[in-house]
Amino acid sequence: MPKEKDHLRAIFINPPVYDFSAFDLWSKPYGFLFIVDLFVKNNWNIYYFDFMDRNHPFYQDRKKDKKFGCGNYFFQLVEKPSIYASIPRKYKRFGLPEEIFIEFFESIKNIDAIFISCGMTYWYKGVQEIINTCKKMKKAPVILGGIYPTFCPEHAKIIGADMVFQGADIRNFVSRFNEYTGFQLRYIEKCKPYWQVYEKLSYLVVRTGFGCPFSCYYCGVKKIYPEYFLRDIDQVIEEVIENVSRYNIRHIAFYDDALFCHFERHLRKILEKITSAYKNLSFHTPNGIHPKYITPDVSFFLKDAGFKTLRLSVESFDEKRQQESSFKICLSEFENAMKNLVDAKFSKQEIGVYILAGLPGQSIEDVAETIKFLKQFPCEIKIAEYSPIPGTIDFELSRKLYPTLPLDEPLYQNNSIFPLWNFEGKWEKINWLKNLAKS
Numbered sequence: 017m018p019k020e021k022d023h024l025r026a027i028f029i030n031p032p033v034y035d036f037s038a039f040d041l042w043s044k045p046y047g048f049l050f051i052v053d054l055f056v057k058n059n060w061n062i063y064y065f066d067f068m069d070r071n072h073p074f075y076q077d078r079k080k081d082k083k084f085g086c087g088n089y090f091f092q093l094v095e096k097p098s099i100y101a102s103i104p105r106k107y108k109r110f111g112l113p114e115e116i117f118i119e120f121f122e123s124i125k126n127i128d129a130i131f132i133s134c135g136m137t138y139w140y141k142g143v144q145e146i147i148n149t150c151k152k153m154k155k156a157p158v159i160l161g162g163i164y165p166t167f168c169p170e171h172a173k174i175i176g177a178d179m180v181f182q183g184a185d186i187r188n189f190v191s192r193f194n195e196y197t198g199f200q201l202r203y204i205e206k207c208k209p210y211w212q213v214y215e216k217l218s219y220l221v222v223r224t225g226f227g228c229p230f231s232c233y234y235c236g237v238k239k240i241y242p243e244y245f246l247r248d249i250d251q252v253i254e255e256v257i258e259n260v261s262r263y264n265i266r267h268i269a270f271y272d273d274a275l276f277c278h279f280e281r282h283l284r285k286i287l288e289k290i291t292s293a294y295k296n297l298s299f300h301t302p303n304g305i306h307p308k309y310i311t312p313d314v315s316f317f318l319k320d321a322g323f324k325t326l327r328l329s330v331e332s333f334d335e336k337r338q339q340e341s342s343f344k345i346c347l348s349e350f351e352n353a354m355k356n357l358v359d360a361k362f363s364k365q366e367i368g369v370y371i372l373a374g375l376p377g378q379s380i381e382d383v384a385e386t387i388k389f390l391k392q393f394p395c396e397i398k399i400a401e402y403s404p405i406p407g408t409i410d411f412e413l414s415r416k417l418y419p420t421l422p423l424d425e426p427l428y429q430n431n432s433i434f435p436l437w438n439f440e441g442k443w444e445k446i447n448w449l450k451n452l453a454k455s
Contacts, residue, residue: 024060026131028048032067042085053208054207058201058204064213085219111142132158135163136403140427151176168426169182222270227243228241228244236406249282257294270300287321299324304400307354326367330390331400354367364396375402406423
């Protein structure tokens with residue numbers, strides 16, 4: 017029988033991160049906040065704890081914001097998992113200390129459901145910690161969602177969650193949740209990120225669309241969002257203006273995977289409305305932009321709008337690699353994009369170019385050639401380490417090329433260990449590449 021109960025209570029938890037490094041580069045669990053809004057609109061009582069919130073009172077005397085509201089997390093050194101034994105780096109737990117969470121969790125009298133999100137697949141150690149802590153103190157179903165259970169559902173089922181949800185389809189989530197728990201959650205069509213769970217924000221993140229029209233071999237976005245779609249323009253504008261006003265925010269980062277697709281009929285209209293309401297905002301694109309969309313008109317518009325961080329997605333100029341990324345970039349398009357940005361007075365410090373390193377079959381020399389070529393352009397070269405993502409074409413190719421590697425273990429999908437590169441002198445050569453990009 018469905019459960020009928022007033023004042024249902026749910027706690028939503030963004031767990032700590034176990035990794036070699038972590039930095040708050042406009043990092044917020046954006047999709048998770050849509051689920052929070054769903055429960056708010058269903059009249060549940062909401063409790064929220066973000067281990068990665070650098071505006072928590074714990075940081076009062078510790079927090080030192082760097083550029084654009086970003087900065088370092090508090091961390092503690094922890095024992096390195098055996099699979100990382102050969103990695104010459106220290107392993108850390110990033111985020112608020114567990115005792116702060118325990119005090120918060122114990123203050124809630126009754127909990128009807130516990131929700132945990134997880135970003136990267138190789139961050140599941142933080143999820144495991146929180147599941148263990150919650151189950152020791154409260155008897156309530158633990159529901160796990162996010163990138164980790166979407167790409168590694170079988171692995172996610174063995175770390176203690178009661179229900180594992182894949183993907184980002186809210187209607188499907190409501191059906192699964194009701195079936196599992198017996199509650200009668202209503203599907204709400206127009207949910208939005210419920211930012212009110214934060215008392216303070218240093219920046220805002222936003223998506224103007226979900227999914228991507230491209231089909232790059234290395235990317236897993238279609239497993240999360242099978243279809244590419246744009247959000248309602250007025251809804252995005254309302255979301256930004258409402259929260260810029262509420263939190264007195266200056267910095268806005270776009271999370272879109274294909275931000276400049278349909279620029280004229282979508283993003284331009286959004287930016288025109290936002291910048292007419294607020295004149296001093298700074299915009300950032302941490303995800304790569306396809307250079308072919310950077311026309312002269314777009315470049316000058318972006319400069320006038322207040323874009324301070326532009327990241328171009330190049331990956332590689334090697335023809336084989338371009339085929340693997342849907343031929344979304346060619347040399348002439350990149351050269352035109354750079355010329356247009358320079359003409360619009362963007363500085364070298366404002367233009368970053370992502371190149372991929374550690375792809376299946378890729379050599380150090382392949383990456384070095386791309387770096388050397390990019391040296392002639394006024395941009396900062398950003399090495400994006402390849403992460404083997406289950407379900408992608410490159411993941412299956414990696415299985416065939418490297419049959420002895422434990423690719424199904426999520427910890428081995430960590431991009432910072434360059435999992436597919438296992439040659440002699442690996443770390444010396446990787447450091448040489450990084451220095452080459454910076455020099």
